[in-house]
Amino acid sequence: MPLPRTEMPGRLQAQFSERGIRMTEQRRAILSVMETASKHLDASQILRKAQKIDASVDRSTVYRTLRLLKRQGLIDELDLMHINGEGHYYERRLGRDHIHMACLRCGKIAEFVSDEFEKLKQQVEKDCRFRVLISRLEIGGYCAACRGAQAAG
Amino acid sequence: MPLPRTEMPGRLQAQFSERGIRMTEQRRAILSVMETASKHLDASQILRKAQKIDASVDRSTVYRTLRLLKRQGLIDELDLMHINGEGHYYERRLGRDHIHMACLRCGKIAEFVSDEFEKLKQQVEKDCRFRVLISRLEIGGYCAACRGAQAAG
C-alpha cells in the first residue's frame, strides 16, 4: 500500500491498532491531541496539549510519535513558508490535499481545495512518469484583508 | 514593485548595484557561486564554493547574503521535501516558477514547468482574493527509474 486512503476524522487511534502498532498512554494522549486539533500545531504546542492529558509525556516522545505518524502517512508535515521561525507544523491527513496560503503580513494561514491542483498532480504523474506520494503547495503573499490595507496592489 | 521580473542568467551582480546595494569581495564570491551553480545548493555548499574564490568568506556572511538575496527576490529557498536533513536549498530565481519533484528512493530532484501550475496560482488569486508572491510546490514520490525497479506500482 503506497499511500493510505482517505479517511474520516476520529479514527487515528483505531488506525494505530489496525496496523499493529503498540498503543501507550503517551501515544494515546498525542493522538487525541492530533485528532481534536482544529489545525496546524507545531511540536511544542502538541507537547503542551498532550501533557494536559498525560503529564508524563516527554518532548522526545512527541517527536518520535510524530515521526511515526508521518511515516505511516497519517499526518502531513508543513513548513507554512517558515512564517514563524524554522519549525514544522502538523495536521491530520484527511481527504484531499489542500493548498496552504500564508499571509506575509498578518500571518494568517488559509486553506484551499482545488480541482486544478488535482489535475496538476495528474499531469506530473503522466508527463514526468513520476509517482506522486506526498505533495505540498505553499503560497506566500497577502490575504484579502491585508491587500486592501497597504501591501502592494 | 511587488516582485522582480523575469531575468536572464549572469546578471546577479549587475542587479545588485542597480539596486544600490554595496558590493564587497565576499558578496562577489557568493554571487558568482549562485550564478554559476547548476542547481540546488545548500548554505554549507555555497560556503565551501565561495571560499575557493575568496578564502575569507565566513559562514555568517553566507547566511546574511542569502537572506539579502531572498528578500530582494533574487533567489528562492527550497526545502526539497527535507530529503537530506532539515536544511534549505537555494536557486536563482529565473523566468517561471517550477515544480520540484524529489524521488524518495534515489534522492534525485527533477523540475517541471507547467501551465497548469500558472493557472492554479491564478485561480488562487481570483477565488481566494489572495495576492500570490512566492509559491512553492514540492512533490515527493518515485521517479520513473525507481518506479520500475521496486517501489509500489
Place this chain on the structure above:
DNA sequence: ACGCTAGTTGCAACTCGTTCGCATCTGAGA
C-alpha cells in the same frame, strides 16, 4: 587623492528545533 561613516565582516558564543544513548519501564501476546 583623501577622509568619513554607514554598512559589512569574522569571530565566537548563542538559540532553537530536533535527535540520540541509555537505563528503565510497559503493552499485549503466549
Place this chain on the structure above:
DNA sequence: TCTCAGATGCGAACGAGTTGCAACTAGCGT
C-alpha cells in the same frame, strides 16, 4: 502471569541558522 520487543524519560548532543561586537571597508562628498 510471564516475557521481552518495543516504548519511554532524561539529559546530553546535534546541526542549521543567528547575534553581538569590535574591526574593517566601499564608495560618497570634498
